[in-house]
Amino acid sequence: MIVRNAQQMKSIREAAQVAATVLDKMCALVTPGMNTYDLDQAGRRFIDELEAESACYKYQVGSRIYPAYTCLSVNDEVVHGIGSLDRVLREGDIISVDVCTRYNGYIGDNCRTMPVARVAPDVQRLLDVTEASMYEGIKAARLGNRVGKISHAVQRVVEKGGFSVIRDFVGHGVGRNLHEEPQIPNFGKPGNGPKLREGCVVCIEPMVNMGKYSVKMASDGWTALSADGSRSAHFEHTVIINKDGPEILSVPLGKEVPALV
Ligand code: MF3
Numbered sequence: 001m002i003v004r005n006a007q008q009m010k011s012i013r014e015a016a017q018v019a020a021t022v023l024d025k026m027c028a029l030v031t032p033g034m035n036t037y038d039l040d041q042a043g044r045r046f047i048d049e050l051e052a053e054s055a056c057y058k059y060q061v062g063s064r065i066y067p068a069y070t071c072l073s074v075n076d077e078v079v080h081g082i083g084s085l086d087r088v089l090r091e092g093d094i095i096s097v098d099v100c101t102r103y104n105g106y107i108g109d110n111c112r113t114m115p116v117a118r119v120a121p122d123v124q125r126l127l128d129v130t131e132a133s134m135y136e137g138i139k140a141a142r143l144g145n146r147v148g149k150i151s152h153a154v155q156r157v158v159e160k161g162g163f164s165v166i167r168d169f170v171g172h173g174v175g176r177n178l179h180e181e182p183q184i185p186n187f188g189k190p191g192n193g194p195k196l197r198e199g200c201v202v203c204i205e206p207m208v209n210m211g212k213y214s215v216k217m218a219s220d221g222w223t224a225l226s227a228d229g230s231r232s233a234h235f236e237h238t239v240i241i242n243k244d245g246p247e248i249l250s251v252p253l254g255k256e257v258p259a260l261v
């Protein structure tokens with residue numbers, strides 16, 4: 001777990017702000033009739049305008065290279081969906097917009113699942129519960145707590161809501177690289193994992209299925225889907241652990257930091 005100095009923190013703060021600004025601008029474009037290729041390309045332009053770089057474009061895992069600029073996952077897609085001209089958004093869909101960018105040499109990473117126009121009430125509840133679980137996780141990200149405290153807080157909210165937490169993908173430390181130590185599972189016991197330290201920066205990102213938590217891989221080699229075809233939601237913030245508590249860094253410039261109540 002890397003602890004940052006003041007200069008690094010300033011850079012990290014700006015990097016997270018850039019990722020949040022791009023996410024906001026992309027979310028504002030989500031509307032029925034739009035396809036996810038165009039939305040990804042809009043993301044590419046927003047990233048360009050801010051003189052940042054996509055941290056997922058050409059991201060490599062083994063021999064696989066990620067081909068898009070952002071991750072766009074619709075309905076039963078959990079994470080790492082690839083924008084496509086054939087994927088046209090319709091009213092009632094949900095879409096996870098996941099933006100990770102590099103700026104100042106640091107990565108900012110954030111995600112939000114949006115309703116496309118109006119969605120069914122149980123689907124809206126999936127979004128609300130997933131977002132609430134992220135905030136509970138963030139609140140648990142305090143000095144001296146173990147990582148498991150975050151995991152446990154997220155899991156509690158999700159399961160109380162009647163949904164299930166995905167096991168195959170986890171949150172992570174972030175910095176010069178997208179995925180750093182520690183891993184932050186969204187399930188587990190409060191006493192598990194390393195202790196959180198002052199100045200460490202983490203991405204807290206619950207992924208939640210309406211049905212069972214198993215996932216399967218699409219034939220594109222990237223897109224993860226819920227195995228049972230149920231809807232899936234994903235919220236993520238980049239957070240720094242200060243002496244007096246967690247601080248959300250992935251907030252667009254000029255926007256208010258969400259209150260942790
Ligand atoms: N925010 C995603 C994550 O933390 C970004 C992945 S980049 C990709 O996993 F290339 F794997 F899509």
Ligand code: CO
Nearest residue numbers: 109203205236
């Ligand atoms: Co992430």
